[in-house]
Amino acid sequence: MDKLILKCGALKFSAALVAALALGASPTWAEDTQRIISAGPGVTELIVALDKAEELVAVDSSSALPQGSKAKKLGYHRALSAEGMLAESPSVLIGTPVTGPKSAVELVEDAGVRVVILPDAQDGEGLLSNVDTLANLLGAGSRGEVLKTSLAASLDELTNAREALKGQQVSMLFLLVQPGRATRVGGSDTAVNMVIELAGGVNAADFGGYKTLSEEGILALEPDMILVSFRDPEQANNPKAAVLEALPLLEHLPAMAQDRVFHIPGTALMGGLGISAIAAAQDLSQSMSQLP
Amino acid sequence: MSFHSSINSYSSLRNLGLLALLLTCGLSISTGPLAIGFINSLKGLVIGLVNTVTAWDPGTLAPHEQLIINNVRLPRTLLALCVGATLAQCGAVMQGLFRNPLADPGIIGVSAGAAFGAAIFIVLFAGAPEYAVAIGAFLGGLATTLLVYRVATSSSGTSVVMLLLAGVAVAALFGAGIGVLTYIANDMALRDLSLWQMGSIAGAKWHFVWLSAAALVVISWQFHRSAKALNALLLGEAEARHLGVDVERLKYRMIFLCALGVGIAVAGTGIIGFIGLVVPHIVRMMVGPDHRLLLPLSALLGAVLLLIADVGARTLMPPSEVPVGLLTALLGAPFFIYLLLKQRQRLF
Numbered sequence: 001m002d003k004l005i006l007k008c009g010a011l012k013f014s015a016a017l018v019a020a021l022a023l024g025a026s027p028t029w030a031e032d033t034q035r036i037i038s039a040g041p042g043v044t045e046l047i048v049a050l051d052k053a054e055e056l057v058a059v060d061s062s063s064a065l066p067q068g069s070k071a072k073k074l075g076y077h078r079a080l081s082a083e084g085m086l087a088e089s090p091s092v093l094i095g096t097p098v099t100g101p102k103s104a105v106e107l108v109e110d111a112g113v114r115v116v117i118l119p120d121a122q123d124g125e126g127l128l129s130n131v132d133t134l135a136n137l138l139g140a141g142s143r144g145e146v147l148k149t150s151l152a153a154s155l156d157e158l159t160n161a162r163e164a165l166k167g168q169q170v171s172m173l174f175l176l177v178q179p180g181r182a183t184r185v186g187g188s189d190t191a192v193n194m195v196i197e198l199a200g201g202v203n204a205a206d207f208g209g210y211k212t213l214s215e216e217g218i219l220a221l222e223p224d225m226i227l228v229s230f231r232d233p234e235q236a237n238n239p240k241a242a243v244l245e246a247l248p249l250l251e252h253l254p255a256m257a258q259d260r261v262f263h264i265p266g267t268a269l270m271g272g273l274g275i276s277a278i279a280a281a282q283d284l285s286q287s288m289s290q291l292p
Numbered sequence: 293m294s295f296h297s298s299i300n301s302y303s304s305l306r307n308l309g310l311l312a313l314l315l316t317c318g319l320s321i322s323t324g325p326l327a328i329g330f331i332n333s334l335k336g337l338v339i340g341l342v343n344t345v346t347a348w349d350p351g352t353l354a355p356h357e358q359l360i361i362n363n364v365r366l367p368r369t370l371l372a373l374c375v376g377a378t379l380a381q382c383g384a385v386m387q388g389l390f391r392n393p394l395a396d397p398g399i400i401g402v403s404a405g406a407a408f409g410a411a412i413f414i415v416l417f418a419g420a421p422e423y424a425v426a427i428g429a430f431l432g433g434l435a436t437t438l439l440v441y442r443v444a445t446s447s448s449g450t451s452v453v454m455l456l457l458a459g460v461a462v463a464a465l466f467g468a469g470i471g472v473l474t475y476i477a478n479d480m481a482l483r484d485l486s487l488w489q490m491g492s493i494a495g496a497k498w499h500f501v502w503l504s505a506a507a508l509v510v511i512s513w514q515f516h517r518s519a520k521a522l523n524a525l526l527l528g529e530a531e532a533r534h535l536g537v538d539v540e541r542l543k544y545r546m547i548f549l550c551a552l553g554v555g556i557a558v559a560g561t562g563i564i565g566f567i568g569l570v571v572p573h574i575v576r577m578m579v580g581p582d583h584r585l586l587l588p589l590s591a592l593l594g595a596v597l598l599l600i601a602d603v604g605a606r607t608l609m610p611p612s613e614v615p616v617g618l619l620t621a622l623l624g625a626p627f628f629i630y631l632l633l634k635q636r637q638r639l640f
Contacts, residue, residue: 075612076487081613083324083611110363111355
């Protein structure tokens with residue numbers, strides 16, 4: 001079966017995570033709870049994975065929260081309001097190097113809130129060290145170790161999968177399909193590029209940033225796979241139909257004819273090496289391994 | 293309306309305006325996502341002011357509340373006051389100078405140039421400090437005004453029609469320039485650029501407060517001195533000349549004072565539209581076109597409206613902030629449409 005739209009990688013990953021957490025986590029509820037502000041989707045993701053979602057009092061607007069979370073949305077993570085943050089009486093603000101504006105962060109710090117800036121994870125090591133920092137800071141106990149183990153395992157799996165490709169070049173193109181607007185393609189310094197590289201693929205677009213490309217331009221690049229990301233769940237479940245509806249000419253692309261359309265959830269494209277990016281890369285790697 | 297009755301209504305309107313200004317300042321000091329309370333906020337303001345002279349802390353407010361009053365609410369209140377008053381007066385002067393009710397302070401290209409200057413720093417010099425963007429905006433605004441002025445000025449003087457057209461053309465040119473920068477910008481710069489263009493008073497810094505206060509004092513004083521000449525200009529350029537007004541010099545001074553005022557305002561807050569367009573019209577409806585009354589009342593109303601908009605900006609979606617430029621546009625655009633409709637009735 002060469003149907004490539006597979007969800008099982010992510011499911012496998014989450015199942016492994018849940019199982020590992022259930023096995024490994026000794027009940028360490030005794031730590032005092034914090035009032036956390038998280039400014040950055042990657043940071044929030046880690047906090048949620050460390051099972052500290054309930055301690056989040058406010059997050060930036062691109063952070064994804066588990067259902068039922070009462071955390072407030074603070075707005076764009078580089079234009080935070082000092083007063084807005086202080087109004088949630090946080091005990092700690094966890095951000096990234098771009099959390100800002102600086103004046104707001106300084107003011108929050110001056111008001112006695114602990115400010116922790118996590119460096120951007122460039123590689124697995126960086127990500128694991130961020131997990132360590134967070135687990136210590138939030139008193140996550142053994143959950144930190146469990147999360148690290150499962151992340152390291154996923155990264156190892158990806159490394160193995162990349163080596164198994166033995167230099168086979170699978171070119172792919174990420175299309176940002178917007179109804180009624182020209183399609184944009186993700187270049188070499190975008191978040192999607194990292195997912196492609198993790199999975200061992202080659203980005204067919206070699207320019208920086210997102211650039212507009214006509215259908216003709218996409219056809220000319222002849223990618224082996226098409227990657228897309230839709231917000232509408234219906235489109236996400238049937239990405240090929242959604243792409244063809246917007247860009248009918250792509251029917252002539254071998255990748256389309258052979259159903260090689262892969263959907264990446266938006267959370268994996270928030271930038272930085274994080275849990276969803278790794279999960280998406282695993283899914284993608286799985287799909288690639290089934291290429292003829 | 294005779295001059296005396298308009299003077300009477302002027303002084304009552306002025307007192308009303310001052311009262312409204314005082315109330316909105318109080319509102320601005322006491323409103324925000326952090327619930328401090330009206331009386332406690334005012335106490336905090338007094339404590340903060342006394343503290344700049346001598347150390348005194350009766351412990352009325354928690355330290356973080358005092359910090360918010362001193363470092364967030366007070367500077368943004370003062371900045372909104374100064375910027376609102378500056379934009380409204382510059383709008384009034386530009387409408388008088390161009391004898392065109394649709395003129396706004398940006399008509400001489402200062403806003404478009406400032407946006408382009410800021411965009412250059414945001415996109416091409418990513419990571420440049422915040423003040424670099426502000427300086428870029430200010431220089432861009434000033435340089436553009438100079439360009440527009442040069443285009444419109446010949447040996448026979450400065451043509452108001454040419455100024456208008458050159459302003460529109462240059463705005464279009466810089467709009468295209470911003471388009472190019474938008475195209476090559478990465479996601480982060482794109483977001484910064486769009487936020488900058490929406491305008492905000494949220495991150496008010498003290499040095500901007502002082503700078504815009506100084507600009508407000510200078511332009512208010514200079515505009516006040518030129519109020520009579522601006523009145524004469526309403527009759528037409530030739531008529532003003534016959535009345536002894538040095539029309540060329542007046543145009544030059546007004547244009548560059550506006551570029552200065554608006555340039556500093558835009559540099560500190562980004563683009564805040566419609567205050568400069570709407571406020572002078574509201575005031576003119578109340579006291580007529582006499583610049584001696586129009587200018588101070590516009591300053592008051594501009595300050596009050598921007599303060600109210602800024603209070604809205606922080607209370608509509610707490611704990612996040614809505615860009616204040618969006619609110620002034622939401623307020624101003626319908627009024628702009630109303631003006632157009634009125635204009636149409638007058639024409640046909």
